């Protein structure tokens with residue numbers, strides 16, 4: 001028990017992730033629809049990686065594999081050097097759709113992970129802190145259907161953060177927010193990531209968001225997804241959106257996505 | 264549907280009107296009941312001198328006084344429901360008068376099949392100990408069988424939705440016996456069980472079991488798979504997934520099954536009591552019929568209806584409390 005706790009403490013706060021030649025697909029009408037093709041990706045502890053790519057190319061699918069919800073058809077995925085065999089609360093996902101449990105209050109939704117692991121009794125304050133962090137403290141006893149779309153997404157974020165994940169997997173977590181809240185939440189996310197030191201892996205459709213947040217941006221091709229571009233974003237935080245280096249990178253990504261002429 | 268007329272088409276004074284105004288509908292209802300009282304008391308009975316005729320008149324007069332008083336008094340908060348039922352009281356008062364005239368006063372309806380209202384009163388006054396005993400017997404049988412069926416159905420339904428093994432063995436059995444009306448088992452049950460009471464409990468439990476099982480199962484099967492994914496990534500194990508995800512998500516379906524099971528259990532209860540159990544309302548109905556005691560039969564029928572509808576109301580109340588989270592998501 002004590003040694004396990006020590007081993008836990010010895011790990012860095014962020015998780016190392018390596019995706020080794022992963023391929024995946026779905027059987028649709030007796031035919032295999034290839035979705036991911038030979039994806040290889042190494043993420044160091046504490047990195048913030050953004051995934052960009054056309055709609056339907058397989059970004060959410062890759063996140064599901066990393067979460068351990070499905071095994072890949074080819075290749076393997078290692079978390080801190082050990083193959084992923086199933087879901088684990090050290091790798092928490094904020095899904096594209098907030099999907100709160102409608103019969104639970106916001107507080108109980110956020111508390112779900114702690115409750116599932118049987119540590120809620122001693123950790124109740126963490127639920128309150130997480131709600132405070134996403135600005136939903138006043139809505140702790142509201143039911144999900146009483147929240148706006150953006151509030152629901154913030155509740156889903158709190159539900160993930162309360163578990164102190166070592167890898168935070170985000171599938172367009174800010175997609176439903178209005179542009180103002182979105183900017184605030186981007187800032188919050190950066191400072192949270194800097195403070196907590198977890199590894200972050202985020203899918204987004206928003207190139208500026210990717211450049212504002214990430215240390216590395218990965219660009220996927222159309223389905224079946226391959227990695228077509230990998231960019232390091234070596235700029236200090238907090239970043240400025242009109243930083244010429246970021247503008248230059250954005251131009252490059254747009255070209256990669258076949259949108260070079262526009263803008 | 265503005266506030267000009269109520270759904271009954273009568274002038275309505277809805278809540279939100281100035282307090283202290285009189286309520287014409289309740290006053291009219293009071294008048295109707297006073298009329299029924301007067302008819303009962305003053306118009307001599309046609310042939311028989313029915314017992315408790317005067318008492319019936321006094322009871323109707325008392326109801327009239329209460330209704331009229333409620334109509335006149337400034338609105339007290341407790342009277343809101345009485346006001347909403349105003350049109351019903353009016354119609355019931357008229358109905359009582361018509362019933363009284365058609366039976367006791369004019370003998371228009373063939374006797375003895377149609378009893379006058381005072382005959383029911385007679386039954387309730389003379390035979391209440393036995394009626395209470397019958398209600399308790401029926402309730403005991405019903406509640407025992409219903410709870411047994413509901414609990415086993417719930418557990419089986421979850422098993423069907425969750426485990427392939429349970430599905431493999433239980434599904435065909437359910438397919439075979441599910442469509443069979445539970446009363447079809449009656450003869451078999453009565454000679455395989457040690458007592459007719461145990462047999463009836465079994466039949467009521469079976470009648471409840473089938474719909475509760477099927478709806479719990481369909482509820483568990485239709486749970487959004489994202490609910491499981493999220494809980495699993497947050498560290499939930501099977502036990503948590505069943506108890507804290509599948510079960511609450513399936514609850515709206517489960518309640519539909521509980522309502523269907525309740526309706527089926529009433530049918531089985533009455534039939535079982537008529538056929539073999541020597542107690543309860545079904546037995547009383549059968550006994551009254553055997554002695555051509557139609558007044559007793561109507562009296563027992565009314566009590567049976569009240570008991571069944573109270574149980575359904577109770578289940579509605581429990582569901583509304585338990586599924587309060589659904590309010591605002593769905594139309595009820």
Ligand SMILES: Nc1ncnc2c1ncn2[C@@H]1O[C@H](COP(=O)(O)OP(=O)(O)OP(=O)(O)O)[C@@H](O)[C@H]1O
Pocket residue numbers: 026027028035053054055056057058059060061062096223
């Ligand atoms: N369970 C499934 N069964 C069959 N096909 C699936 C399944 N899940 C995803 N797909 C298919 O895989 C492809 C990739 O889906 P995915 O959700 O990963 O896309 P995405 O990159 O996240 O898109 P978006 O940006 O629009 O969210 C799609 O063509 C989709 O139809």
Ligand SMILES: [Mg+2]
Pocket residue numbers: 059060061096171
């Ligand atoms: Mg997606």
